[in-house]
Amino acid sequence: MMRFTERLRRAADPIWKRSHAHPFLTELREGTLDVKRFAYYLKQDYVYLIDYAKLFALGAVKARDLETMTVFSELCHSTLCGEMELHRGYAERFGVPREELEATRPSPTTVAYAKYMLNAAGQGSLKDLVAVLLPCMWSYREIGAAMAAVPGASEHPLFGEWIRMYGGDEFGALADWCIGLMDRLAEGLPERELASLEERFLDSSRYEYLFWDAAYRMEEWPV
Numbered sequence: 001m002m003r004f005t006e007r008l009r010r011a012a013d014p015i016w017k018r019s020h021a022h023p024f025l026t027e028l029r030e031g032t033l034d035v036k037r038f039a040y041y042l043k044q045d046y047v048y049l050i051d052y053a054k055l056f057a058l059g060a061v062k063a064r065d066l067e068t069m070t071v072f073s074e075l076c077h078s079t080l081c082g083e084m085e086l087h088r089g090y091a092e093r094f095g096v097p098r099e100e101l102e103a104t105r106p107s108p109t110t111v112a113y114a115k116y117m118l119n120a121a122g123q124g125s126l127k128d129l130v131a132v133l134l135p136c137m138w139s140y141r142e143i144g145a146a147m148a149a150v151p152g153a154s155e156h157p158l159f160g161e162w163i164r165m166y167g168g169d170e171f172g173a174l175a176d177w178c179i180g181l182m183d184r185l186a187e188g189l190p191e192r193e194l195a196s197l198e199e200r201f202l203d204s205s206r207y208e209y210l211f212w213d214a215a216y217r218m219e220e221w222p223v
C-alpha cells in the first residue's frame with residue numbers, strides 16, 4: 001500500500017516542480033543570483049524562522065509521547081541555534097547588525113505563510129501541525145540535495161554554505177523523521193481526514209513557492 005507521504009509528494013509534484021524551476025533557485029544553483037535578492041531572502045527567512053521555531057515548540061506541547069516531544073524540542077533548538085546561525089553568519093558578512101536582522105519587517109508573503117502555519121497548528125492537532133510544516137522540511141531537503149549534487153555548487157563562495165546546510169545529512173535526518181511521523185499519524189484515518197491533511201500540505205507547498213517568488217521580486221508592502 002502507498003504510504004501517505006508518497007501520496008502527498010505526488011499530489012504536490014506540480015507545485016514543487018514550479019519551485020525547483022523558479023529563477024530564485026535556478027540562479028542560486030548556478031551561482032548567478034543577485035546578492036541583493038539573496039540578502040532580502042535571508043532577512044525574510046530569519047523572521048519567518050522565528051515563527052517556525054514556535055511551531056516546533058507547539059509540536060512539543062501537542063506531542064503525546066516523550067520521544068516525539070524530545071525531537072520537537074530538538075527541532076526548535078536546531079532552528080534557533082543552528083539554522084538561524086547560518087542567517088546570522090550571512091548577515092555579518094553583509095554588514096547587517098543582528099538587531100536589524102531581527103527587526104526585519106515581514107513582507108506580506110512572510111506574514112501570510114507564517115501565520116497560516118501557526119493558525120492551522122494552533123487550531124488543529126499534532127497531525128495538522130505536521131502536515132503544514134512538512135513541506136518546509138522536506139522541500140528544503142530536496143532542493144538542498146539537488147543543489148549539492150551539482151558539481152561545484154557546494155563550494156560556491158557565497159551560496160555554498162546555504163547549500164551545504166540544506167543538502168547535508170543532519171537536516172536530511174530531521175526531514176526524514178518528520179516524514180515518518182506524518183505516516184504514523186495518518187495511519188487508520190478516514191479519507192475525509194486524509195484529504196484535509198493533504199490540503200494543508202498543498203497550501204504550505206504553495207506558500208513555499210510564493211516565498212521564493214516574493215524573495216525574487218523583493219516584495220514590499222505597497223503602502
Ligand SMILES: Cc1ncc(CN)c(N)n1
Pocket residue numbers: 045048049083135136137140208211
Ligand atoms: C520559507 C522557509 N521554508 C522552510 C525552511 C526550512 N526550514 C526555511 N528556512 N524557510
